[in-house]
Amino acid sequence: MSLSPQSSPYKSRSGLARLVNALRYSLQGLRAAVRHEAAFRQELALAVVLIPAAFWLGRTAAEVFMLITPVVMVLVAELLNSAIEALADALSVETHPLLGRAKDLGSAAVMLTVLFTLAVWAAVVIGRFVW
Numbered sequence: 001m002s003l004s005p006q007s008s009p010y011k012s013r014s015g016l017a018r019l020v021n022a023l024r025y026s027l028q029g030l031r032a033a034v035r036h037e038a039a040f041r042q043e044l045a046l047a048v049v050l051i052p053a054a055f056w057l058g059r060t061a062a063e064v065f066m067l068i069t070p071v072v073m074v075l076v077a078e079l080l081n082s083a084i085e086a087l088a089d090a091l092s093v094e095t096h097p098l099l100g101r102a103k104d105l106g107s108a109a110v111m112l113t114v115l116f117t118l119a120v121w122a123a124v125v126i127g128r129f130v131w
Contacts, residue, residue, distance in 0.1 A: 070117035077113040081106035
């Protein structure tokens with residue numbers, strides 16, 4: 001017998017209580033990432049430097065957002081990668097090819113967002129100071 005989504009004890013009802021619970025769970029996730037994930041802490045430290053720098057480097061609001069967006073994307077990718085890794089580790093501590101692939105795919109997503117961030121920042125820096 002399967003449970004419907006409404007009968008899950010982990011699902012909230014609706015309305016304001018749902019929003020408050022969603023915010024609480026999101027903040028718990030951020031705290032867990034800061035507490036348990038070294039890579040997230042490193043990327044967050046970099047974001048703390050880069051986001052204010054975007055306001056100095058960007059000449060227009062669009063350029064500022066163009067600089068901030070990939071930095072936030074790196075944090076999001078790292079959170080998703082950490083979630084995949086935590087779930088894989090909870091399922092099995094033994095080597096499994098599909099769990100390994102899932103972890104590798106999450107890591108690849110982080111790498112691509114980091115490379116994209118570097119490309120965007122390099123293009124803006126070169127455009128501002130070289131050309």
